[in-house]
Structure formats: C-alpha cells, structure tokens
Amino acid sequence: MQNLETGKAWWEPYDQLMVATGAVPIRPDVSGVDAEGIYGADTIKTAINIIEILDRKQPERAVVVGGGYIGLEMAEALVLRGLKVSLVEQAGEVMNTLDADMGALVSAALEEAGVTLCRRESLQGFDVHNGHVKAVITDKSEILADLVILGMGVRPNSALAKQAGIPLGKKDAIKVNDRMQTDIANIWSAGDCVESFHLVSKKPFYVALGTVANKQGRIAGINIGGGNATFPGAVGTAISKICEVGVARTGLQAKEIENLGLSYVSSKIKSKTRAGYYPDAQDITVKVLAESGSGRLLGGQIVGKGGAAKRIDVLATALHAGFTVQEMIHLDLSYAPPFSPVWDPVLIAIRQVIKKI
C-alpha cells in the first residue's frame, strides 16, 4: 500500500483482495506528446483543466486525435464552444466499432456539425513551439492546433496485477471467472481492468464500459461478502450521441464475425422514428447481421436522430435470448404514431435480412 500524498508505503494483510484499477488512456509514443496544450480525456480534473484553458486562452483551433466515442464527444463539445475542430482518424470512417457503411453516417453527421474530418491519416507526432503544441503531424498533413485532445482508447490498468503474478488475458486485461475471481485465491477483480466474456462470440473480449463494470462490481461484492453470484457476460452493447445523431451497436460487427470464421448476411434499412406523417419523424438507419443458414442474430447497429439509437436494446435483449431472426419477425413491439411506424424499424430490418438467410 502507498499513500500517494505522503509517499509512505507499507504492507497491509488481507483476507480477500479486490483489484479495481480500471483502465488508462492510451498515450501514443510520438515526439512532442508531452507538450503543453495536449490533453487526454481521462479524469474529471483533466476536463476541468481543459474548460479552464478554453475560458482563459480562448484557443481557436482544436484537433481531436481518434474517432471513437470519446473523440467524437470531445469534438462535439469543442464545436459547440465555437472552435474550429479537426478530427484525425486512422480508419476510413469514424466509430470503427460500427461497420464502415454505418460509420460513414456518423462521419457525415460530424461534418454536418462543422468538424473537419481527416480520415485515413495516422498520427506521427506534434510540432511544438516554446513548449506548446503548434500542429498535429500525420502521415499526410500538418494540422494547426492550439489545443489537442487525445481520444485513442484505453487499455486495462493491469501492471500491478501482472507484477503480483495474476494471469492476464485479452489485451492484458486481468483474467477472471464468472464469479469475478482471478486465478489467484482470494483475489477478485472487476471493471475496466478485467477481461469479459462475449455471449455471442462465446469468447473472451475486452470492453471498458460503465454498464459492464457496474454489473461486475456488484457480482464481485456479493461474492466477497460471502454470497454466490455470477456474471455471465455481455453482448457488446454501446451507445453514443454526436450532436443530434445517436449511434448504437450491439453484438458482433462484420469484421468480428469474419474473424470468427462465420459467414453472415446483413440488411440495412432506412426508416423513420415515428409514423411518417407525425411531426418530427426523424431518419433512422438500422443494420442487422445474422448467421447464414441458421439465421442466428449476430449483431445490430443503429444511427439516427431523436432517441432512435436506444432501440438497440431490443437487439441486445434478442442476443441474450439467442434468437434467430426468423423468431424475431413477430416480436410484439410497441406502436403508436409518436413512437414508431407500425412496423418498428428494427422489425423492418429483420424482415429484410430473413430474405437472405
């Protein structure tokens, strides 16, 4: 144990030990990364620092590196504050936990919001002047920047566990069983530092999300307290909002399915969030992916305005049930004009994919 304020270190005995060290943001090992004006999006303290800089220094140009949900949310926040914002993304489209065709809708929404997208560009370093960042250097361009936000994902904070000899798994996340026990007796772990089990791929995976962390923490607590509870795993559900556009995904995306060696069919449909004649009916695009032959639902993705993306929960629940798309066609989903067309967009996508099974 160590008191981080006084530096005092000591040994503390335990009966049961809980490792809840979370995740750390990935900082790229490139020149100039430690310059002033470059921030991760990690702690509340960093966020307060960024807001203080925005107020005091009134930077004009911001560059966000990384097009995942943290990067996108930061880009949105900066655009809304009136900055000129560029976003650097290595892949062809932002939000690469979606398939590229769905990610393209998010890219378009970002551009509509006024963000300049630099796709297929990879960070090489930073141009620094007087200790302060001046530009972001990619393999293709140099982008002027008064402020840089790093949104390059996180990795499990498992160094301490590794030192202690606790076996690690996927992406160096701590291996745990479904009771949240590590491989070492009386040591437990949960949250962004552990490996999870994917209920669709039936394989371990790494996910750093509050929903999963919360559920795992509860299970670890019950078991440490002498109870007996298990966490079966997750289906990879995530949701985000970029300006007016909601983005959600669950299950496996195309490349994950391909990596498993499965073959799949998919449908992508455009519908409305409400009856077409009802005021404020918004566009919604739903994609579903199902296993060829069996029709087992494998995943889904939704992009749309007006709360549309929360419909992903129907697909997530169906993944937990292990439904085939054929079994889903008659799901008794709710309809009234202010809430949905008479066939919910999710069911329209299901009907389309069934034709291809």
Place this chain on the structure above:
Amino acid sequence: MQNLETGKAWWEPYDQLMVATGAVPIRPDVSGVDAEGIYGADTIKTAINIIEILDRKQPERAVVVGGGYIGLEMAEALVLRGLKVSLVEQAGEVMNTLDADMGALVSAALEEAGVTLCRRESLQGFDVHNGHVKAVITDKSEILADLVILGMGVRPNSALAKQAGIPLGKKDAIKVNDRMQTDIANIWSAGDCVESFHLVSKKPFYVALGTVANKQGRIAGINIGGGNATFPGAVGTAISKICEVGVARTGLQAKEIENLGLSYVSSKIKSKTRAGYYPDAQDITVKVLAESGSGRLLGGQIVGKGGAAKRIDVLATALHAGFTVQEMIHLDLSYAPPFSPVWDPVLIAIRQVIKKI
C-alpha cells in the same frame, strides 16, 4: 356481395375467402346517443367532420366518454385546441389496461394538461335540446357539453362471419388457427375481427391493434398465396402518448394475472430517462410483474416523458424469450448519459422485483 353505392347484390364464387371486417366502435345503448354533436372516433371521415365542426361552430365544452387510449388522445387534441374538456371514466383511473397505481400517473398527467376527470362515473344518457346534445348524464353528475366524443372501445365486426356459420371465440372475435384459417375450409381472417393468442397467458385473447393486425394480414396473405407461415401470437404490447407523457404496457397486468390464478410479485421504481446530471433528464416510472417462485416475467408498464415509454420493447422482447427476471438482471442494455442512467430504469425495476421472488 353488395355494391354499397348502387345497392346491387349478387353471389360471387370463391376459391379462398378472406374476412377482414375489422372492428366497430362500441356505441352505448342509452337515451340521446343519436343526437347531433355526439361522435365516435372511428373513421377518417368522422375525424374530418369533427374538425369541420370545431372550426365552424367553435364549441366551448367537450366531454369525452371513455379513458382508453382513443379517449385520451381525443381529450389531448381538444384541450390543445383550447376547449374545456371533461373526461368520463367508469374505473378509478384512466387507461385501465395498466394497473391502477400506474393509471393514476396518467390521470395526473391528464389533469395537469387541463382535462377535468370524472372518475368512477358511468354514462347514463345524454340531455338533448333541439336534436343537439346539451349535456352528458352520468350516475353522479350532469356535464354540459357542446361536443361529445365516444371512446368506449371497439368490438370485432364479426356479424357477417357469424351469419355464415364461422365459429367465434373471445368477445365474439372470429376463431383462427396460427395460419389465420377459420374453422371453415378456405375461409381466412385477420386483424381486428379475429381472436389472437397470448404468448404469456397461453390463452386466446382479443386485441385490436395495428401491429398485430399487420402481422396477421401478412401471414394470411402468404398462406392464401400458397405459402406456409404461422403467427405465434402476441404479448399484449401497447403504447400511447398523452400530451408530454408516454404510456406503455406489455404482457399481463395484475388483474389478468389474478384471473389466471397465478401469484405474482411486482416492483415499481421511479428513475430518470437520462443520467441525472444531463439536460432534460425526465421522470420515468417502470413497473414489472413476475411470477412468485419461478421469477418468470409476466408483464411491465411504463409511464414517462421524453420517449421513455418506448423502453417497453425490452420487456416485450423478454416476454417473447420467456425470460425469468433473474435472467434479465445482466441484460447488456445501452448506456450513455443522453440516453439512460448507467443502470437502465428497466433493469432497476428488475433488480427490485428479484428481491421479492
């Protein structure tokens, strides 16, 4: 066959006959019901007539008889047009497809919208002056009315089928099998005129909703066309919006469970539609009902603003899966602050009901 314009009648032979006669609004057999100024909410033509009367005669006082979703939607529309609106409901609360404790939230929303509620009052007749309605007479009061809307529900329009000897079931709806065949060879039926199968009670029931009618019509069409498809049934999902408040239900309500002789436990929780600190987080109340002992999910009800009610689809999908509430506690539902608290309100309700199983 009969041409309703010319009155000409003739016999028409058929190979396959489809009976799609729908439902008819219930008109009470009371004095004065045929007076001018009393309208059902049945056809588009009636709606156009009502709007024309509103524009031309500028009625001041409207009374809506019936607190189901048609009655409530009409009450909302009339209040928004500036009329003084009273609503007569026989039961203790409006929306009696919800349990009374949830219906009370809808009653409160109506009153907040400016509707005068006359609960536990039953229609006796109408006071008519010069052929025009002047007041609605209940067992407890006389309510002045320039305009009356009847929203007393519908019954299957099965008189023709009955005459033809086609067997009827629940509420005189036409009996059909899961291919939408009646008991008479080569006669099919679907929609608001047929009996449906309830996947939770495992018994026939009558439901007049566009979602179910649409699905049944598709199945009948496939089968009449020589294909082979079945409609397994519905779980009783319905949704409505009254002013800013969404109302939804699925599965069985308390009195339906009691009528089946099952015992149940329930939880009712109040949460927010978004993270509490996020702008426009709205109240949402979720009630879930589960079978005592087994924990099988039996039903759910949601009342809340801001699209909250559409979350009912998670519970509907879970009912199709036959989930116990214990199986639902780890549903990987989506979370981000603009969409949900980290534990979705549906999961909070599930956690609470599990404690009572």
